[in-house]
Amino acid sequence: MPVTRRIPASTIRRLSHYLRSLEDLEREGGETVSSEELAIRGQTTAAQVRKDLSHFGSFGKRGLGYKVDELRECLRQILGVDRVWNVALIGAGRIGSALYEYPAFETRGYRCVAIVDSDPAKVGRQWGELCIHPPEDLESLIADLGVELVILAVPARAAQVMAERAVAAGIKGILNFAPIRLKVPSHVPVEDVNLVMQMEALSFAITQRGSGA
Amino acid sequence: MPVTRRIPASTIRRLSHYLRSLEDLEREGGETVSSEELAIRGQTTAAQVRKDLSHFGSFGKRGLGYKVDELRECLRQILGVDRVWNVALIGAGRIGSALYEYPAFETRGYRCVAIVDSDPAKVGRQWGELCIHPPEDLESLIADLGVELVILAVPARAAQVMAERAVAAGIKGILNFAPIRLKVPSHVPVEDVNLVMQMEALSFAITQRGSGA
DNA sequence: TTGTGTGAATCCCTTCACAGCG
DNA sequence: CGCTGTGAAGGGATTCACACAA
Numbered sequence: 001m002p003v004t005r006r007i008p009a010s011t012i013r014r015l016s017h018y019l020r021s022l023e024d025l026e027r028e029g030g031e032t033v034s035s036e037e038l039a040i041r042g043q044t045t046a047a048q049v050r051k052d053l054s055h056f057g058s059f060g061k062r063g064l065g066y067k068v069d070e071l072r073e074c075l076r077q078i079l080g081v082d083r084v085w086n087v088a089l090i091g092a093g094r095i096g097s098a099l100y101e102y103p104a105f106e107t108r109g110y111r112c113v114a115i116v117d118s119d120p121a122k123v124g125r126q127w128g129e130l131c132i133h134p135p136e137d138l139e140s141l142i143a144d145l146g147v148e149l150v151i152l153a154v155p156a157r158a159a160q161v162m163a164e165r166a167v168a169a170g171i172k173g174i175l176n177f178a179p180i181r182l183k184v185p186s187h188v189p190v191e192d193v194n195l196v197m198q199m200e201a202l203s204f205a206i207t208q209r210g211s212g213a
Numbered sequence: 214m215p216v217t218r219r220i221p222a223s224t225i226r227r228l229s230h231y232l233r234s235l236e237d238l239e240r241e242g243g244e245t246v247s248s249e250e251l252a253i254r255g256q257t258t259a260a261q262v263r264k265d266l267s268h269f270g271s272f273g274k275r276g277l278g279y280k281v282d283e284l285r286e287c288l289r290q291i292l293g294v295d296r297v298w299n300v301a302l303i304g305a306g307r308i309g310s311a312l313y314e315y316p317a318f319e320t321r322g323y324r325c326v327a328i329v330d331s332d333p334a335k336v337g338r339q340w341g342e343l344c345i346h347p348p349e350d351l352e353s354l355i356a357d358l359g360v361e362l363v364i365l366a367v368p369a370r371a372a373q374v375m376a377e378r379a380v381a382a383g384i385k386g387i388l389n390f391a392p393i394r395l396k397v398p399s400h401v402p403v404e405d406v407n408l409v410m411q412m413e414a415l416s417f418a419i420t421q422r423g424s425g426a
Numbered sequence: 427t428t429g430t431g432t433g434a435a436t437c438c439c440t441t442c443a444c445a446g447c448g
Numbered sequence: 449c450g451c452t453g454t455g456a457a458g459g460g461a462t463t464c465a466c467a468c469a470a
Contacts, residue, residue, distance in 0.1 A: 008461065012417050016410040020392065034429065043394050046429090047463055054431060062469040063428040079413045080420030098311035104392065104409045149415060173415035175408070179233065179317065181256050189418035191411040195388070196317045197229040198404040200292045202362060202386035204225050205402035207293030221439065247451065259451090260441055267453060275447045276450045 011052045015075055017042040018049065022072040034065040084109045086146050088171070090162050091153035092117035092125075092132050095177055099151055100127055110149065114141040118158065135162070142169040153177045224265045228288055230255040231262065235285040247278040297322045299359050301384070303375050304366035305330035305338075305345050308390055312364055313340055323362065327354040331371065348375070355382040366390045 021041040025033055035049040042049070053059055053071075056078055060066040076082040087110050089096050099105070100112055115132045117123060123134045133141060141147065150166045152159055152174055159178030166174070167184050174190045176182055182190050234254040238246055248262040255262070266272055266284075269291050273279040289295040300323050302309050312318070313325055328345045330336060336347045346354060354360065363379045365372055365387055372391030379387070380397050387403045389395055395403050 006460095007421075009414070010461075012414050013410055015417075016407070016413045019413075036429080041394075045463070047465095048461095050429090050431060051462075058431070060430050062430045064470065065429065078417065078420075080416035081413060085412075085416060094311040094315070098307040099408075102307070102408070105412065108409055108412065110409075110412050148419070149412070172419045175411060175415065187422065189415050191414050193406070193408065193411065194229070195312075195315070195406065196321055197226055198388060198406065199298075199318065199321065199323050199362070200229045200232075200294060201222070201225050201404050202388065202402050203293030203298060204228075204291065206361070206385045207291075208220075209400065219438095223439075249451085258441070260443095261439095263451090263453060264440075271453065273452050275452045277448070278451065 007055055011055065012079075014042055014044060014048070014052050015079060017044075018052070019072065019075040019079060019081075022068055022075065025068050026072065030068050032065045032067055033071070035060070038066075081108050084111055085149050086111055086113045087149045087151060088112070088114040088116065088138070088142060088145075088147040088166070089151050089153065090116050090135075090138070090166070091151075091158075091177075092119075092122050092127070093153060096151070096153040097127075099153065100130075112151075113145045114147060116141070118154075138162070138165055139169040142166065142171055148172045149175070151175045151177070152182075156180050220268055224268065225292075227255055227257060227261070227265050228292060231265070232285065232288040232292065232294075235281055235288065238281050239285065243281050245278045245280055246284070248273070251279075294321050297324055298362050299324055299326045300362045300364060301325070301327040301329065301351075301355060301358075301360040301379070302364050302366065303329050303351070303379070304364075304371075304390075305332075305335050305340070306366060309364070309366040310340070312366065313343075325364075326358045327360060329354070331367075351375070351378055352382040355379065355384055361385045362388070364388045364390070365395075369393050 018038055021038055022033070024041070035046040038049045039046045059071050059074055089100055089112050092115050096115070100115065112130070115127060115130050116135055116138050117132050118135050122132050125132045148171060150171045152163060154162055156178045159176065159180055160182060163174060163176070163182045163184055167188050173188060174182065174184065175193065176190055177193050179194060179196065184190060231251055234251055235246070237254070248259040251262045252259045272284050272287050302313055302325050305328050309328070313328065325343070328340060328343050329348055329351050330345050331348050335345050338345045361384060363384050365376060367375055369391045372389065372393055373395060376387060376389070376395045376397055380401050386401060387395065387397065388406065389403055390406050392407060392409065397403060
C-alpha cells in the first residue's frame with residue numbers, strides 16, 4: 001500500500017467515512033459497492049471516491065464496482081486500524097473520563113492502557129481495570145506498556161510540558177484537547193480537538209446568515 | 214459587518230485562533246498587533262491574516278497595525294460570540310456530562326440551559342442547577358428557554374430523530390457527536406465532532422511515515 | 427453495457443507583490 | 449519609512465470526461 005504523493009487531509013477524513021460505510025454495508029449484507037453508492041453515503045461525489053482510492057492503488061473491477069469486504073480490509077490497512085494501538089490518557093478530568101472506555105475507540109482498536117493525572121486526590125483511584133498514576137510515572141508507563149498514542153486532556157498551561165515529556169518518552173501521535181498549538185517535532189502528528197472553535201463556526205454561520213442574506 | 218462572498222471554513226477556524234491570540238495579548242498588556250505577530254501565534258502567514266480579515270472590512274491602520282481591543286471586539290461580533298447563546302444538551306452520558314459546565318463554553322457565552330436524556334434512571338436527576346428531562350420535553354424546553362444551539366451526544370441510532378425534532382422546534386445549529394451524517398435542512402449548520410476519525414488520522418500518519426519514507 | 431481509473435480542465439484557496447495611507 | 453489592503457499569480461484539490469476493462 002505504498003503512498004506515492006502527499007495525501008490531502010481531506011482525503012483521509014473521507015477514507016474514514018468510506019470505511020464506516022463499508023462496515024454498514026457489510027452488516028446489511030451487501031457484496032459489492034459502486035463509487036456512486038459510497039459517494040452518497042459519504043456526502044461526496046463518485047469521482048471523488050475514485051480519486052481518493054486511486055492514491056493507494058486499484059481496488060475495484062471495471063463495470064462491477066468494489067468488493068465490500070476486500071475494500072474494507074484495504075482501508076483498514078491504509079488507515080492503520082488493522083491492529084491494536086496502546087493509548088495513554090493524560091488528564092483524568094471530565095473529558096478524560098468521557099474518553100476512557102469510549103466504546104467507539106475500543107471497536108477501532110484504540111485501547112487505553114494507562115491513566116495519568118496530577119491531582120493527588122485522583123492518583124491511586126481505580127477506573128475499571130486501571131489505576132490512575134501520578135505524572136512522574138508517565139515515562140515508565142509509556143516504555144513498559146508500549147504506548148504509542150496519547151490523549152492529552154489537561155489544562156492549557158500543562159499541555160506543552162506533558163506533550164514534550166510524552167514525545168521524549170517515544171510516543172508517536174497526540175490527540176490534543178488543550179486549546180493551544182503544541183510545539184512538537186514534525187514527525188509527531190497532532191490532532192487538535194477544539195470544541196469552542198466548532199461552536200464558533202455554528203454561531204458564525206447563524207449570525208452571518210441572518211445579516212448577510 | 215457585511216459578508217460579501219462565500220467565506221471558506223478554514224478562514225473561520227483561523228478567526229477563532231486570532232480571537233484567542235488577541236485575548237492573550239490583552240492579558241499581556243499589548244496595545245497593538247501586526248499581522249505578522251498574529252500570524253506567528255496562529256501558525257499561518259501575515260498575508261493570510263490580512264486576507265482573512267479583509268473579507269469583513271478594514272480593521273487596521275497602515276504603518277501601525279491593529280488595535281488589540283478594537284480587533285478583538287470586531288472578531289467577537291463576526292464570530293457571533295458577543296452575546297449569550299442558550300444551548301440544550303441532548304444525551305447525558307459520558308460525553309454529555311463532560312460538556313455540561315465545560316468551562317471553555319461558559320467563557321465564550323455558550324450556556325447550557327437544558328438537559329434531556331432518554332434513560333428513565335437519569336431523568337429527574339439534578340446536575341448543578343439543572344434537572345435532566347425526558348425526551349418528550351425537548352420541544353417545550355427549546356421554546357420556553359429560547360434554545361438556539363443543540364449539543365447532540367446520543368448514540369448514532371437516536372441522533373437523526375432527535376436532530377429532526379430539535380430542528381422542527383426551531384433550533385439553529387447542531388454540534389453533533391454521533392458518527393453519522395445528519396440530514397437536516399441546509400439552513401441549519403452542523404458541526405461534526407468525530408474523535409475516531411481524528412485517531413485514524415494519527416494512525417494513518419504514523420503508519421504511512423513508517424512504510425513510505 | 428456498466429462502472430473504474432485517470433489525465434485535463436476547473437475552481438478555489440493561498441501566496442505574492444506592491445500601491446497607498448498614516 | 450512601516451504595515452495594511454488587495455489585485456494578480458500560483459498551487460492544490462475537486463470535477464469532468466472518456467478510454468478501457470469486465
